[in-house]
Amino acid sequence: MSLKGVCYCFKDMSYWLLKSDPSTYSWDDLVRDKETDWTGVRNFQARNNLRAMKVGDRAFVYHSQEDKDIVGVAEIVEAAKPDPTAEEGEWVSVRIKALVPCGRSLGLEEIRNTPGLTTMVLVANSRLSVQPVSEAQWNAILKYTKTTLS
């Protein structure tokens, strides 16, 4: 691979946050499965975010409901394709794989109280299940959670 190609990949990487109720599908489930199709998204904004994902993009996995924290990092390994679980409508899913767990989880409360993270979509619109994360937010969260990507 050329150096130009490498640089392009880095420059072009996008970051995301995927929300899941752990009683339905948790980070531990993803680690067990290693990879999974992220199906079941039935919201237009979330679907558009799924469509914008590229192979190699990274996403935090956030546990909604009882935990309310960011727990791990996943990588997009297949871009959007028709969601096989959708009986009607143009819904899509992407394939993700577990990369690393966070060194420690980062709770919603702490996100709300951390300068630089208060602008996260999670804070303004906690209901959106597939959200973009800025590069600055991404790096800050890696730092706060003591998470190292190999």
Added chain:
DNA sequence: GCCAACGTTGGC
């Protein structure tokens, strides 16, 4: 195209 009614999600 507006808006009331309804359903769902998720924080508390």
Added chain:
DNA sequence: GCCAACGTTGGC
């Protein structure tokens, strides 16, 4: 379990 916020649906 409650309820606020949000998104979708459907009547007009």
